[in-house]
Amino acid sequence: MSLDKIYAPIREDLDKIEDGLRSIYQDSPPRISALLAHSLGASGKRVRPALVLLSGKSFSYNLECLLPMALAIEVLHTATLVHDDAIDNSPERRGRATINKLWGEDKAILLGDYLLAKAEELAAAAENLPLIRLFARTIKNIASGELQQSFDAFRLEQTRQQYLERISGKTASLLCLATESGAILSQAPPEMVTALREYGYNLGIAFQIVDDILDFIGDEKEMGKPVGSDLAEGTLTLPAMLILEHHPDDNPVRRLFQNEGDRQENIRRAIELFRDSPLVEECYRIAAEYQSKCCLNLKMLPDNASRRSLQALAEYVLARRK
């Protein structure tokens, strides 16, 4: 199913998200406005705000609280991307030049801070104290996951458990926040809140595993960013871990991490080794396990259009090519 069809039950409200994002940069001082427009206006998939809205749809759907929270989560997501690009010195994101590339790293750091604060301000507008705390804790989890990743860069000895913890912090925690807050703000009963939170977690893990696969096998033009960037930064993702496990004696990932031989050549050979191997299927099988868990989490929700959209989103995440 296309994203357009998946979003059908919340189409009109997603347009209000775009309006909300637009008014953030239209209401800012001119020079800051240009940076905000560039970062918030990039045509993302808006998966996170969609999750907030779809998670509320089966219950007392109240756009007045859901809208600021959905906006808050998209703005927070944008803040993390702006800082990630500054850290990785990335030239491109979603096929466009990054803030750090266009305005320099200093502006990217400060814009990210501004966006983090704007996100908190929007989250506070939902007027739910426990959610405001959850929001702040989630930012801590994301930063913590990214810090762990940074500490573990170019380290070969890492377990799958460590990988899971890292992607749980840096990616799943935000998708979790989206589904959980959507459910809470719509007065979903506690067991449904739990189910949607777990759906968000499992979706996030599946999402990140597929992201990590695409960094090896994706099409650069379609993705709007170069492949092999995780390896270049020394991030040991699931595909790289499987290469290490299946070629224990010698392999281009080990050589890259141990700084042996040509860097670019090692990255190129690692991608080649993975691309044409059964390891691709193995990675997708692991991602599919999390997708199956998503479906189980949704079982207890009322069978309606929004549940079918959440189900289809879990399939979309696995099938996506960018």
Place this chain on the structure above:
Amino acid sequence: MSLDKIYAPIREDLDKIEDGLRSIYQDSPPRISALLAHSLGASGKRVRPALVLLSGKSFSYNLECLLPMALAIEVLHTATLVHDDAIDNSPERRGRATINKLWGEDKAILLGDYLLAKAEELAAAAENLPLIRLFARTIKNIASGELQQSFDAFRLEQTRQQYLERISGKTASLLCLATESGAILSQAPPEMVTALREYGYNLGIAFQIVDDILDFIGDEKEMGKPVGSDLAEGTLTLPAMLILEHHPDDNPVRRLFQNEGDRQENIRRAIELFRDSPLVEECYRIAAEYQSKCCLNLKMLPDNASRRSLQALAEYVLARRK
């Protein structure tokens, strides 16, 4: 009056701030803990948490709400310092190596994000929705002030009004937040909240002007950081503006900003030109105007030990040498 004497009415509670800061890094994952300990443990003057407590002292002083807010503001302050140092590539702060120097810029960016989130979490613990929003808005103001400064780097055409707006955002807004939140959380009557907010604003402006003077005339050993760093970053502070005004045809600031002649030599000569001139007095006179406003703001507060401390703090800020 020494800071020790100024802090006398809140000494015990300031010790609890230190305990609170310590427990932030003791309760974190080991590798992140080391970074937190380094940044939060540095022996700052703790002016901002002291302002929260002193502002509450004349009213229904309730440490249960004041403590998390005082901690939140100190943690937020630390976050901004960590990001500032990363942006300026500063090697030293308060006489110790910076996070970016010791762990690299990527860790500094992520640690700053973690600290921003921790600050928000602490601010939320005071359970006051309008204050949570004010807290988020203040972070936006700080980032906005820093962004303006970054956009204006090496620009000669800047008005005093622009300078004031910039330092109001990047410095005064946080001191404002400290005094206003201390008053609000202690149920101060609205006119006292306003008086303390304005005291915080005027103190912040005086504080930053003195900071900008010390960047020209301070003692490097005492301050724990090199002089001339504002000029090196192209920041046009009040002392540099006065040099431009008093030597309109040619001067080392103009040459530095227009990239004429040797950079270091221009900085050295600008410092020399300012240091031995009546411009020092002129800058201090402007700072003293804001100090006088502080005293007026305090007039309506009950005459007690905490008011005398706030008064003495305004004098301290002007007299400080680091």
